[in-house]
Amino acid sequence: MKSANVVKSAGRDLIILSVICAMAWGLTRIRLHSRQIERMRAQVVYSTNISQEAAESLMDCLQQVGFLNGVPRTYHVDRLDNVIHLLVVAEPAILENPQVEVLLRDGFSEVCRTAFPGNQVTVSLNDTKLAPFKVLIKSQQF
């Protein structure tokens, strides 16, 4: 009788454990909204003439890495919960023609290392909606 009870309670516990495992499995399947993942993992490349949409995305990203409105300053590019690295590669004539190539990469690319052997890249965007702001991004990677 006692062993029957033990078997019964063990069976019950196994069923409960199975349900818990199923719940845990379900939990691991839940993903962030795709846009959040995009920001987190940052594998998107924006380039050439910056569209309003791209500018807004850039703005979002810059806000997440932290930027100082209107004041050029040094920024650390390893924010976003220590996962993303934001690389901004500016064209020299950006003030006249706000062309900007923004590389959002999960890590630093060799291209950027080659293109900017120095330490600092200044990005300025003149856009009625976004401006005025300047961001001086200093990479610790070069």
Place this chain on the structure above:
Amino acid sequence: MQSTQPPAAQRLDSPKLWSPHKSIDNTFLALFRIAWGTCLLWQIWWYFSTDLIRTYYIDPPFHFTYLYFGWVKPWSGDWMYVHFFALAVAALCILLGFYYRLATILFFVGYTHVFLIDKCWYLNHYYLISLVSFVIIFLPAERRFAMDAWRRPNLATSFAPTWTLWLLRAQIGIPYFFGGVAKLNADWLRGEPMRTWLAQSSDFPLIGSWFTQEWCVYFMSYSGLFIDLLAVPCLLWKRTRPWALAILLMFHLMNVRLFQIGVFPWMMIALTLIGFTEPDRWRRLLPAVANPAQPSRIPHWAAAILILFLVVQLIVPWRHWLYPGNVAFTREGHHFSWRMKLNERTVASKFSVLPPESGQPVPVSLVPYVMGYQESKMRDPDMILQLAHHISDQLSAGGDRVPVLADVTVELNGRPPADLTSDPSTNLAAVPRTIRHARWIHGSPEDSQ
């Protein structure tokens, strides 16, 4: 028939309740278990949802280990996913109070393993999770509103010994207190790095426009300092407790918006609210146990372990005073010291090797050795040393060790970059890892002038 409530004489207001074995209502323990289990689940979900498991623990070919914990390695292949899945199961078991003791032990061991794999990902709240996960092994939090109490009715009780509450309070109070102590430094008192952080958040709702004003910078710096320093005494004193709870709630909610620190503010809100509210106040939230068992006494060996555990935590945060120089600059003694959100610090490093044939330093790209995001987290002398050893090991291939040099600069709280390495010609590959002061670094930005 046994009472379902602790006698009035044993309310927490009573001086007798400083005695560790007096009984109090244990609803707070059940609530704590549920809140803690939820926070753990959130944390584990975060790893899955962002695939940090792969990024942090599977992809990197090299991990920066903690001194004396080099033997802690990630599982090979995709087994780290299984590890995290097991942690999720354990967290759910804790939340539900199902095989609670086993679940708490497994979670503590499993999470601490993850925590110790790579120093790059050190965060104070990961450390706190590990500590609290250890503490809850000893808390009888499965005896009310838990599946264990349902499975084994003789376990169910409405009481808990007072030491459980004080243990919880001590563990919550330590980060607050040392977080405040760490803010007692010249930079913080002159408004840095708060000035920098606030300016970056000038889009903060309602009050963001003040963030660039000096009075606001000082107000936030000093209020942060006093909140941390005075949190515990104000929470313990009945008269100030409601105010302290309200202020801490606002403080943590602001941190949610200002900083990306994940589950930490929510965790602290839950722990502080549950741990420092009078236990009697929670009593009516949960149904009383019909025939409650008496709370069991803590064995002497367990009490000794817990006391030692707390004493170590009270000593470790002071250890940076044993090292010369400014801990914010050198980072010697930084870890495990509750130096949270304290500095704006950027490290730039250039490594080079000294081939024996030429004798001239040759710059080394770090790409083959560490992931880019690991490189950006390489902040303390021990990590620089580890990477130098790793590069040398990789290039030596069984022959003579290739000398590795490093030129490292640190920007601290808006200062211009200052050399961390006192002599860039030091062969770091020949410098052993040690708990002692690294003699090859400067102690402060001023030293490197």
